[in-house]
Amino acid sequence: MATKPPSTAETPHRGPALRRRVHRIIFGTDTAAGMAFDIALLFAILASVAVVMLESVRLIDARLRTALWVAEWTFTILFTIEYAVRLWCVRKPIRYALSFFGVVDLLAIIPTYLSVFVAGSQSLMVIRTLRLVRVFRVFQLARFLDEARLLSLALRATAAKITVFLVVIFTVVVILGASMYLIEGAEHGFTSIPRSVYWAIVTVTTVGYGDIAPQTIPGQTLAALAMILGYSIIIVPTGIFSAEIIAQRRPSSDGRICPGCRHVGHDVSAWYCCHCGAKL
Secondary structure (H helix, E strand, C coil): CCCCCCCHHHCECCCCHHHHHHHHHHHCCCCHHHHHHHHHHHHHHHHHHHHHHHHCCHHHHHHHHHHHHHHHHHHHHHHHHHHHHHHHHECCHHHHHCCHHHHHHHHCCHHHHHCCCCCCHHHHHHHHHHHHHHHHHHCCCHHHHHHHHHHHHHHHHCHHHHHHHHHHHHHHHHHHHHHHHHHHCHHHCCCCHHHHHHHHHHHHCCCCCCCCCCCCHHHHHHHHHHHHHHHHHCHHHHHHHHHHHHHHHCCCEEEEECCCCCCEEEECCCCECCCCCCEC
16 A cells, blocks of 8 residues: 655654654554554544543543543553654654644643643643544545645635625624614613624624614614625625635646637647647
8 A cells, every 4th residue: 555755744763773663653554553553543532532522521520530530641641652752753853743743742632731730621632633634644535635735725815805805794793783782772782882793793694692682673674684784795705715616626727729729728738629629
C-alpha cells in the first residue's frame, strides 16, 4: 500500500535504526504495525471522548466516578507518552510541535493536567476529536483531503465578500435594534439598545427564541420586516460560497481560438478543440 511522504515537520530522525522504525510505525501506514497503531489510536481517542461525555451525566458520574477518573488519567498518560515519542522520533521536534498535528496533540493532553488546578477544565478534552482528522491519512482517503483543500481555497477567496456582507448585516441589526428600542421601550422588554440589537440578530437570523417580542403594532410591523429581510439575505453567503466552489472546480482555460469553429477558451492542457476536434 502506498503512503503519502511525511511532511517536513514529520521527517524521520537520522539517528539509530530504532528511531526510524518507531517513526515508520507512528507516522506511516505502509506497515501492518503502523496501520494497527493508527487504528488503535483512533479507538483510544473515541473512548477518551466518551469518558468525558459520561462524566457530564450526573447519574453515571455518581456511580462510576472512580472508574471514569482512572480511565481519564490512563488515556491522558498514554497520549502524553505518545506525544513524547512523536517528538523523539522526528528530525526536528520543535517544528513538529508547532505544526497543526503537533499543536492538536499537545492540546489533547493539557486539559487533564489543567483540571488539577482549574475544576471542570477536563471537559475541554473533547478537543481530542480534532485528532480524528488523522483518519483521512490512516485510510488513505486522499479524495477527502482534496475536498478539504477545495473548501479552504473557497473560504479564502470569498473572505472579502463575506466580510462586506457581515458588515452590512451588522449595520442593519444595529439600526433595527435601535429602532425597536425607540418603539417598544423598557416596558416591553427592550431595556437597552444592546438587548434590542440581540433581538434583531435573533430575528434576522430566523432563530426566534421568543424571549423578547414586540407588543405594539409599529413594533410588530418592524419585526415582520426584519423576518422577511432575514429570509431574503440568508442565501447571500451561501450563494457566494457555492459560486466560488464551482469556480474552483472549473478546469482552467486559456484564451486560444480554435482555427476551425473559432471557439474561444480551452483547457490549458488541450491539444484539440473540445467542440469540433480541430488541432489547436
